[in-house]
Each structure stands twice: as C-alpha cells, then as structure tokens.
Amino acid sequence: MVINNTVLSTTSFFQSDAWLFAVYIILTYEIVFWFSNSFLIFIELFDIPIIDQYRIQKHKKKLRFQPDIVHLMIKETIYHQLSLIFLTPALYFIFNYFGHIDIQGIRPSWSTILFQLALFILSEDTIFFWTHYLFHTPWLYKHIHKKHHVYKQPTGVTAVLSDPFEGIQTQLATWFMPIFIKETHIFTVCIWVAIRTYQTVIAHSGYNLPYITTQYWLPELMPGTIAHDFHHQHGKWNYGSFFSVWDQIMGTHRLTTSKKETN
Numbered sequence: 001m002v003i004n005n006t007v008l009s010t011t012s013f014f015q016s017d018a019w020l021f022a023v024y025i026i027l028t029y030e031i032v033f034w035f036s037n038s039f040l041i042f043i044e045l046f047d048i049p050i051i052d053q054y055r056i057q058k059h060k061k062k063l064r065f066q067p068d069i070v071h072l073m074i075k076e077t078i079y080h081q082l083s084l085i086f087l088t089p090a091l092y093f094i095f096n097y098f099g100h101i102d103i104q105g106i107r108p109s110w111s112t113i114l115f116q117l118a119l120f121i122l123s124e125d126t127i128f129f130w131t132h133y134l135f136h137t138p139w140l141y142k143h144i145h146k147k148h149h150v151y152k153q154p155t156g157v158t159a160v161l162s163d164p165f166e167g168i169q170t171q172l173a174t175w176f177m178p179i180f181i182k183e184t185h186i187f188t189v190c191i192w193v194a195i196r197t198y199q200t201v202i203a204h205s206g207y208n209l210p211y212i213t214t215q216y217w218l219p220e221l222m223p224g225t226i227a228h229d230f231h232h233q234h235g236k237w238n239y240g241s242f243f244s245v246w247d248q249i250m251g252t253h254r255l256t257t258s259k260k261e262t263n
C-alpha cells in the first residue's frame with residue numbers, strides 16, 4: 001500500500017503543472033540557446049571566409065585566440081545553466097501568485113497568441129531600455145552592469161552573462177507583461193521564450209549575418225546585432241533590445257562615432 005502511494009505520488013508529481021512548466025520552459029530555452037550558440041561557437045572555432053566576412057570586429061582576433069575571456073565565458077555559462085534549475089520553478093510560483101498560467105488546457109486561438117506576443121515584445125522593449133539606461137549611470141554601471149561589459153567582443157553565450165542583480169532586471173523585463181495580463185497559456189509563453197532567447201543571442205553574436213540578424217528585417221526600427229555590438233565596444237549608446245525607437249527618442253541611437261566621442 002505504501003509502495004502504491006509512493007508510485008502514485010511520484011506519477012502525479014511528473015504530471016503536475018509545476019513540473020510540466022519547468023520542463024517546457026527549460027527545454028524551449030535550451031534548444032534555442034544551444035542550437036544558435038552551437039553555430040556561433042562553430043564559426044568562432046573554424047575560419048570560413050564566406051561567413052567571416054560578416055564578423056563585426058574584424059580588427060580583433062577571434063575569440064579562440066583569447067583564452068582568458070573564453071575560460072571566463074565557460075565558467076559563467078555553467079553558473080547560469082545551474083541557476084535555471086532553481087529559477088524556473090520559482091517563476092512558476094510567481095506566475096500563479098500574481099496571475100494564472102494554463103499548462104494542460106486547450107491552446108488559445110492564434111489571434112490571442114499573436115496579440116499577447118506583441119504585448120510581451122513591446123513591454124520587454126520598454127522596460128529593458130529604461131532599466132538598461134539606468135544601469136549606465138556611474139554607480140550602477142561600476143557595481144553591477146560592468147560585469148556584462150567585460151565582453152567587449154561579444155558572442156552568443158555572453159547574452160546571459162551578468163551580475164545576478166542584472167539578471168533580475170532582465171527577468172523583470174521578460175516576464176512583467178506575461179504575468180501582468182493574468183491569463184496566459186504555456187504554448188504562448190514557450191514561443192515567447194524562443195523569441196526572446198533568439199533575439200538576445202543573435203544581438204550578441206558578433207556577426208552581421210544577412211537575414212539572421214534582426215536589422216535586416218526592419219532596418220529603421222530594429223537595431224539588431226550591429227547596434228548591440230557597438231554598445232559592447234564603446235560601453236554606451238544603443239540601450240534597446242527589440243527596437244531602436246526609445247534610443248531614437250532619447251538620442252542614444254548610434255552606429256558610428258567620432259574619435260572625440262569614444263574617449
């Protein structure tokens with residue numbers, strides 16, 4: 001009887017919403033993160049002229065010739081991967097404390113999914129811009145954001161390498177709207193995880209690859225890889241994530257600079 005109860009409770013745990021939420025979110029994230037990063041690691045390890053012509057910081061050596069920064073990236077990436085095991089279940093409880101996420105119910109209509117995704121993108125872009133802008137004020141930059149700016153020559157994995165306090169900023173920007181709208185479905189949330197992961201990994205890729213980087217899609221509105229790479233090179237300007245609209249309003253959208261401005 002005791003054995004039966006144990007089997008039953010184990011089975012119900014693996015069918016629970018909390019478990020399924022963690023599995024769906026982590027799987028979606030890991031597939032997009034490692035699929036895109038495998039490609040970026042491959043092109044850093046091997047010289048392929050047809051791809052290398054799109055490398056943004058060609059005046060610098062490829063990352064494989066910079067062992068110190070590569071060791072730091074590997075160590076910090078392992079910490080980040082481990083942190084997901086604890087953060088994802090916490091996210092499930094935050095979702096259900098402030099709203100509700102449907103895990104096993106029927107998928108919403110595509111119009112609902114697309115409408116919610118548009119809200120998620122607009123909300124993330126605004127919160128990310130303003131919190132990132134604040135992180136470039138002297139005290140916050142020195143004590144928190146500088147850890148992300150160690151990577152002056154970014155590659156995909158550096159997208160998630162930062163101080164834990166900055167991690168909270170990123171999570172707030174990503175999850176504010178999905179939690180705020182109260183009623184979401186895991187299917188929509190997984191698409192959102194895939195979009196957000198792709199966007200940030202590609203923005204840090206270090207390559208201006210045609211049609212893979214987002215500035216090719218809407219050049220007037222989407223800053224893409226060139227802008228965020230420029231941000232890492234100079235430690236200022238281009239604070240937005242999906243769009244350059246806030247940067248254009250605030251006069252911080254830059255893709256070129258004079259010698260005086262870089263000092």
Ligand SMILES: [Zn+2]
Pocket residue numbers: 132136145149231235
């Ligand atoms: Zn920054």
Ligand SMILES: [Zn+2]
Pocket residue numbers: 148158159204228232
């Ligand atoms: Zn960055």
